[in-house]
Amino acid sequence: MSRATAWTKKAALGAGVMVFRTGGRDVLDAVLDLARPCDAGVPLIRIGGDGDGGYLVPDDLAGIRACFSPGVSSVSDFEADLAQRGIRSFLADHAVERPALDNALFDFEKLFIGPGAAQNAVSLADWVDRKWRDDSEMILQMDIEGSEYGVICETSRALLRRFRIMVIEFHGLDRLFDPFGQQLIHIAFRKLRQDFEVVHIHPNNCCEPAVHDGMVIPPVMEFTFLRKDRLQGKTPVTSFPHPLDRANVAGRPDIVLPRAWYGDGAD
Template structure:
């Protein structure tokens, strides 16, 4: 069981689920850690125009390797990194036997990413040490969609490990946990850790689930967040503005109503 799953189960069994709620001020403070910032860079969409496609800053030159835990039915993201940028991808997922595409730029590991090196699990740092050639200190990109285990990975990984990634694209699950006081502390600690070294370049709500509302605050349970390491941020240019949804954003589930990023996530609102 992952750390997030343990917290959710504890909350469901607790008789304080209703009363032990986060305050509006605490939630707003946590959301500020995820407020997108202008980076002085344009965006490119990698991975097609549906689920599995993400917006990333156009700062991929010089990146040689992508680490991509969580293997779906498509590998459009990794295939485009290979074809357009010559980036080699390391993929991992114990629930499948191989990637969905045969590509010479792919390396597959039949393991889950987590917070321990045991049985079918491995740590991010262990995986990186195993795959990156000795002496190669170049920047990397991380694309992670591992159904809630992303929290385990961020808790376990040192900031030195995370700083190897110039860009991180992460799908966060169970974001509505923040309405519970105990789980909000857990989420805030993770986002504070990331905010020390990265800015949020883009956020896109996955419309696989409808937003949860409380205190007038709307929280999409599944959020795709693109991080850019702070040293890669460029001066803001004339005409640069934050706009959500971005013109390159697309619905994850075409048949469902889209979820638009609520104002409190990106505008300076009370």
């Protein structure tokens, strides 16, 4: 249902209070429709550890030879697990000097992978072109603290389709309560959904969900995408959390994915 009037809501987030405004419910509903995960007929497995840096991906890794992992921070468990499967990982992060683990299949550079307009940024396209001209399939694991929207928008569909699986941590999703944030998030998800299906979502419990008018939005969530040609089925996922989900931050309760984000979105 569309709303033309602006919303205003004070929501407690940790120790602070934020005021959210949005120009209408229609764009928010469109994002929710694009984001709802499907059961692709391929079981999900956990790659990486039981905390932050571990992700659920489809058990469809055979034939993938390379992983591109911008934004590695201090955790490399995901890439280490891929290395055990013979998958080479290219890692980049401008905030650290080296990955957390040493591995013969790791190629690390101290780089900021981001949209071309950002200062000192290297585009995903330039990085991949320089490192991996092989036409074999790849996996993308991207956690770049909000720059993911610009990277998605400027990266060609042809390059994105080279990734069979993508795991992207989206930040600032509470900006869906803001008219400018809505548009950017909508554009990014609409582009990805041209060639990919969402197959899993896990909220990061690093911060409290934002709430307005009964709508709950965790500000940071991990999304797993599978390219459409790899689907073995397509039915709505109707139950969360997945048995393999784990809290990102130890000692804090995990956040259960709010009902609006999966199934038919109804309570």
